[in-house]
Amino acid sequence: MKQIVAFSLAFLALSLSGNSQEKKQKDQNAIKDMCGCYEVTFNFTETFSFSEDSLYKPSKTKVDKGLEWAQLVEDEDNKISIQHLLQVGRPDSPHIVKHWRQDWLFENTDFYMYNGDNEWVFENKSKADVKGQWTQKVYQVDDSPRYEGSSTWVHVDGKSYWENTTTAPLPRREYTKRSDYNVTLRGNRQEITDYGWVHDQDNAKVIREKGKEDVVLANEKGYNTYVKVDDSRCQAAQDWWKANQEKWAKVRRKWDEVYGRDKDLVLETKVDNKPLYKHLFADEVSEEKEINITIESFVKK
Numbered sequence: 001m002k003q004i005v006a007f008s009l010a011f012l013a014l015s016l017s018g019n020s021q022e023k024k025q026k027d028q029n030a031i032k033d034m035c036g037c038y039e040v041t042f043n044f045t046e047t048f049s050f051s052e053d054s055l056y057k058p059s060k061t062k063v064d065k066g067l068e069w070a071q072l073v074e075d076e077d078n079k080i081s082i083q084h085l086l087q088v089g090r091p092d093s094p095h096i097v098k099h100w101r102q103d104w105l106f107e108n109t110d111f112y113m114y115n116g117d118n119e120w121v122f123e124n125k126s127k128a129d130v131k132g133q134w135t136q137k138v139y140q141v142d143d144s145p146r147y148e149g150s151s152t153w154v155h156v157d158g159k160s161y162w163e164n165t166t167t168a169p170l171p172r173r174e175y176t177k178r179s180d181y182n183v184t185l186r187g188n189r190q191e192i193t194d195y196g197w198v199h200d201q202d203n204a205k206v207i208r209e210k211g212k213e214d215v216v217l218a219n220e221k222g223y224n225t226y227v228k229v230d231d232s233r234c235q236a237a238q239d240w241w242k243a244n245q246e247k248w249a250k251v252r253r254k255w256d257e258v259y260g261r262d263k264d265l266v267l268e269t270k271v272d273n274k275p276l277y278k279h280l281f282a283d284e285v286s287e288e289k290e291i292n293i294t295i296e297s298f299v300k301k
Helices: 002-032 231-259 276-281 288-296
Strands: 036-049 062-075 079-090 093-106 110-114 119-124 134-139 145-151 154-156 159-168 183-192 196-207 215-229
Touching: 002 079, 002 093, 002 154, 002 159, 036 231, 062 093, 062 231, 079 231, 093 231, 110 145, 110 159, 134 159, 145 159, 215 231, 231 288, 276 288
Parallel strands: none
Antiparallel strands: 036 062, 036 215, 062 079, 079 093, 093 134, 110 119, 134 145, 154 159, 159 183, 183 196, 196 215
């Protein structure tokens, strides 16, 4: 009888392990389905205002289009990294803009959570909290932190999607125009579709002050569609990445060292009157030593 029970338990464990590995493979496939060349439409509109100021003006509805190449940078069992590149301008002579990056980590326990005013608070979660989950870590154009969150990929009724709500800095379209809030509470849904994928957002514009409860200033809807097109249309972006990937590998290595310190992180907005991306985008900053010094100059002690 004991042998039968032991065999049954072993079979159950093997079955669960197989199911878990199959699920993980589906997750990995969904994440890598976001790679390739896409026609992208960015849509954002403010939906509800909660300001008590009678002169409050909501942000203007914003619709932008572009061609974007999503380059697979790392493809490991527990980590997938995708670099996004915008290809803009004339098709016969396009300009390439290094855009955002997303890293996906399986059962990650280390987090940098945005707290407003260029500060990220380090948090360590238990393994139980993140079991079976993937963390999406999103980075700025200069590979400095932006936002991150952990959730489970869902595959049901022919759909594959991942949902999470987390704090983030103001988006680029806002922080040059708005100073009446300092945190974006981002509700992110990334869903794989038959035409590519969609980034569906329900965001809150939050005023955060120390010692006070958060105040929601307004809500915002974001709906960004990524329509897959032939990879050849993004050839210029692919060529740019081949020519520049070594430099950005050095940048990522330095940031990995900074993140690996596992402590709260506060960054300068500007050094020598320039933001970090302008320093790093300069051709003269290309060697590892220069890159390391430049990034370290933005890290507040």
